[in-house]
Amino acid sequence: MNGICGWWGARPQAAEGIFPTTSDASINDCDISAAVIGNNTGGLVHADVEIVVAISERTSFGDAATVAAAYRRDGDAMLCAMQGAFALALLDRRRSRFLLAVDRAGARSLYVNERYGGVFFASRLEMLSRAPGFNRMHDDQAIFDYLYFHVIPSPRVIYRDVSKLLPAQMRIWENGQTLHRFYWHMPYRDSEVADYAALRQEFRALLPRVVGDAAGHSKTGADRVACFLSGGTDSSTVAGTWRELRGAPVSTYSIGFDAAGFDEMDYARTAARHFGTNPRELYVKPADVVDSIPRIAAYCDEPFGNASIVPAYLCARFAKDDGIDTMLAGDGGDEIFGGNERYANQSLFELYGRIPAPARRLLESALQMPGLDAIPMVRKARSYIAQAKVPLPDRFETYNFLHRTALDQIFEPAFLARVDSEEPLRNLREVYARTKSNSAINRMMHLDLKITLSDNDLRKVNQACELAGVNVCYPLLDDRMLDFAASVPARMQLKGTQLRWFFKRSLADFLPPQIIAKRKQGFGLPVGLWMADYAPLRELSHESLIALKHRQIVRPSYIDWVEQKHAKEHASYYGVMLWILIMLEQWLQAHQATAQR
Template sequence: MTARMNRLVCRFDPTAIDPTQDFAPTPGGDLTIDRRGLFLEASGADIRFAISARQLLVLFGRPHARESGLDAALKREGPGALLAGMGTSPATLANALGGRFALLWIDLDKSCIAGLTDRFGTHPICWSREGGALLLGSRAELVPRAAREVDPQAIFDFLYFHVIPAPRTIFRGTLRLEPGHLLTADRTGQRDVAWWQPRFTQTPVSDLPALEARFRDGIRDAVAREVAGDARTAAFLSGGTDSSTVIGMMKAAKEGAPRGYSIGFDAAGYDEMEYARIAARAYGVDHREYYITAQDLVRNIPAVAAHYDQPFGNSSALPAFCLARLAREDGYDKLLAGDGGDELFGGNSRYAKQKVFEIYRAIPGLLRAGLLDPIARATWSQGVPGLAKVSSYVKQAQMSPLARTEQYNLLQRLGRDSVLHPAFAAHTDADAPLRLRRMVWDGIAADTVLDRELGFDWRFTLADNDLPKVIGTTSLAGLDVGFPLLSEELLDISLALPDHYKLKGFQLRWFFKDALRDFLPAEILSKKKHGFGLPFGHWALTDPALKRLSEESLNGLVERRLLNGHFVGDLFSKLLPAHPGYYGEMVWIGMMLEQWLRANAPQTRF
């Protein structure tokens, strides 16, 4: 199995560029340039380039243009169709593109370099500075720095978020460009700005049927773009509304039965294969089922953990990898994933929960101040049946939505001082993750709490977590991946759609489901969301090999003086057996961290 990898390594010093030396014509294939002030290597199945005497453009991915003329030119000429537009305004050009992409542009006349990522950062660009030079790489370890040191704050962020959110990376002094951002450098300095910022508008809907038709057309067009071309394309099929919609539209876009891949778990409360079968029957899917086992985890955890350019803790990465590998073995080149429907159209249960808390805000102020608030503050109310729930409700309703989610954070609940070794904790700032969350929350351009929650999830749930999960595991299996539900047509609808269509009463995703009520099977429209989660905590208790791998991995973090040995002992002897579903998450992220360190930074110790 050969991983699908892009490789970009670049060092650009604007003060050292030779203004008299043009770019030499370069034949197709990989690109290498080594000249005064510039070193660049670019290669990979998803990288193409255009070059003229004075400009160079490196294009990641296969974007489409939103304007038909430019799209036709892009299909005809490739990256060359974009070269002139970059010189005018990289941000304007980026706004004209859709899909997954990143761009790197160099202009010798201006001694300038610019790099930008798409709206969700699906083709990452990492960067650093060394003297007056800008250093860039498609992965954190490819940034050509003289020294590469693991950043303890990045590890703390990982333990908090279970990923390392941009702009930080695992290496000190190396940053990851944030989604929708543009980085430029020239002789006057360096700038990192957003070229795209979502703005939610709550636009009134005058013709709902027409908007729903536009929504369906948007999905159909996005799926058709993804399956066009020579790549053999299949899809993930969980049996939820998103993946069922995508594979149903594949049936409409291309002749023949679409191929769908579904994961199953032989564990009560985790398996939803029956819903995948319902979708398969409804759309005539050529259906492949794979039931994952604890042995699959033991075999694949080290490779999956090591493949990412920094520790990554989403446990559904393993099921996604097993399906992607199966698709590759079956001869497929690309998979479509249904990520994005919940975050664009209000499908997460916490959105409805927030609405429950907003009821408190509607209660007259005198009643809140004179009765409810005193009950919430009174210690005696905690022991009175019914009043304890009132007290808890009032306390949570008084919190901001952001503060409320912070109290459920696993590291916060377990206690930083009990989990971490003092030698490691001394190098970390416990408030840094909270500052990042608040900065993102405050920066979202929205007038309602629900839209602010959506924008927040576009960053932390999609860009930093779910999309890297799917991109990383499919690339390890040697596949490309597409996300049709994140098309610009659907983003535009989401940004304008009023709250009461996203969340009607307490009905999640009302608009999405109403628009597809004659397309999706009734059982799938009414099912609760589940996804590709796995019963890791239960298996870590019952499977000897997985138990051994888990304990050995976390004890490795104890030896690195990263985790507290007493906590790890209690985790396996008391906490995990009592609540395997809850505490299994802590075991998982610790195991993935240690496996990444062993493969990529084995000397790390605090």
């Protein structure tokens, strides 16, 4: 995938030679240097006496020259009309005004570092860090956030003095000020009045358009466009639609695991047979994980703890070896069509708030009467009420590892004193409150668009595919699909506790019934089980944890406790935290981050 990099306003001698500026997709001037890195970069940089534009790829506007013309005509408002994945840098020389922006879904990243009196920017943090004098001191708060979320959510970055843009965000430097704005918001409609038949017709007409346009990003032909196929509703929908459009079998790539409860290959095979695709299957083994860990840790811009990046990388590499250059992924469907299981769970807790306050007080008093502790239903009711009284989005994190154990038992005292343990929840609350909707369902989906999708899943798939050497496109995150999904009433997204009611009903005659009925899983990795059973992975894990104990971040006693729990009680559950710790240490070793002291 393409990216951009460069600087604006810095002293040229401080920035000279940092970024490539010799291709036809670059500009190197006294006030700005910018380049597009990747393939098919022609036309992605434009410069005239008034406007300079560098954009990572063509959008609905076309090339960089048409983006410049749109800005000259409409100013910042042109971003509202520009569709597609992109990272953008734009200099308005008339006003000495510099703008950076990324697309609505955050499918492209943009890191920013202000120094030397100017702004350095890059789609890859590794490229940004090449600048002379770059501060590689890591940010303790970012590490805390990583251990909380298993990723580092935007805008924070592992290195101090660097930030990254949020989805649909633009950052502007003008008249000595820096402004942060969102140029677009998910246009949810709170009205419950809607015609299902009309919405279904619109949705079914839109699907082939967004899949076909995504496949059109391949510059070498449709034969080299394939699909990830986990056997879930989203990947099956994308693969089936691409097969229909092609009128011939298309290649689909699926991952399996020899571990009970993790292997979804049967569902992938069901979808492949149903649509008549050319199925390509790869079974991941523990040895593949051992081989992949250092590669992935070294490639990722920041510590990344979503273990499914390993099968995503292996699947993309498998496709690359077959000559595929573009993969279509189904990411985003859960976050725009109500598919995450916690939406149903949280909706049940939200019901409690609808009970009149006097009735709630009476019920809570009755449940506290003496002698009721031994009654299971009373204990369940108390637990339900206790959770229901925690407001969203805080309730999402009730079972977070960092809420299950006292922080002073997890972290070294000096490290804990340097961080704000409330910042992760403030991050969640800001995104939840920013939703342009009063519906709890829409607010939860809006939060997941940022935290689950942009900060996690898209970063996972992007980096996995980049490392493997293939491009990836997300048809369900097409701007037209985002606008459409926002028009579906919340009561159709989630019917009672039935997830994805509208999506599944609309595709009931298209998807196999087994896939309509299945629960969400994806390319989940049985890493907890394999760390217990496979000696080389267990050794790599233990060595990483020993090294992490010396970094004065996590208490050695907590690491020992998690290892013991993993070995003796629940390998899959405690394996999650072990993996998070291991990948932190692997990343720190690969990138030689310097701790703040």
